[in-house]
Amino acid sequence: MNTLTYTEKLHPGSAFPEITATLLNGETVTLGKPKNGADWQLVIVYRGRHCPMCTRYLNALEKMKSGLADIKVDIVAVSGDSKAQLQAHLEQLNISFPIAYGLTLDQMKELGLFISDPRSPQETDHPFAEPGLFVVNAEGKIQVVDISNNPFVRPDLMTLVNGLSWIRDPNNHYPIRGMHK
Template identity: 70%
Template sequence: MLYTNKLAADSPFPAISLPDLQGQQHVLGKTREGASWQLVIIYRGKHCPLCTKYLNQLEGYKSQLADIGVDIVAASGDSREQLQEHAEKLNVSFPLTYGLTEGQMKELGLYISVPRSEQETDHNFAEPGLFVINEKGTVQVVDIANNPFIRPDLEALVNGLSWIRNPENNYPIRGTAPY
């Protein structure tokens, strides 16, 4: 039986630094451009057409997320060369990072898959994960999937984050009751 350690809501988000194609390092969960929260998207890699579609759709919500103080960064275990090829199919302006290691995938509690063939990819890869990190550096929202078909609806996510970010709602981090 397979056991994994999932990153819990309200836990500190690990400091993972990854490069983008311009050579800039991005610390996942550390906001930029004046945002106080960050949406971290972990995607399978260039071999996944559903990831390409999801990332391109996410671009359409970037300004709404910026309006509520949420920055975006995406990461995969792909190599620099794989991201360069994938970037040709992507129309996004948020940072895309590469080189997420298996150890880092495990630290995030992600499901990891073995490629079905060399045509799929040349390395084990993370299945999708979505993390929203708040101003304290802790996990506010977490969604971890074991396949590419299950992902949060972006409109629902953005509307929910807008509601959470409204101070009048005083909405706590959910899922923190002890077992």
């Protein structure tokens, strides 16, 4: 018997949900709320410390940080890892943007992410979100969304930064794409 499972996905142009997570210093961060003089925010949801592809992606994102800052796009990353798992992961990361932990299953579902169970206790000790990327504009709406059901498919960061530069140029009048539901 074939059973279909449906998930609710966030649509381009819709309001980004109010979701908070915790930074290592105990401070709460609201996803989609830019800081540091930016008016847009790139929200990266990564699988967790157990994922070497996530580590490489986050480290590569650090190299794009100044290009994003130039176009007033702030960055935050988050996973469902625990505080201890994030602390251990920081040994492999060379990043300066905020990274949060503790994304709950309900929050993952609210973001419309695909969720996986670990293959073994050695991988991790909790269900985790597969990769998600959201660009939230100055109105709090989803300008760009990309979700995957595995770690192998993610937007190329240089293409993303170049595309956002083009979108942010007021001479281009580029609307939010993918608005048909």
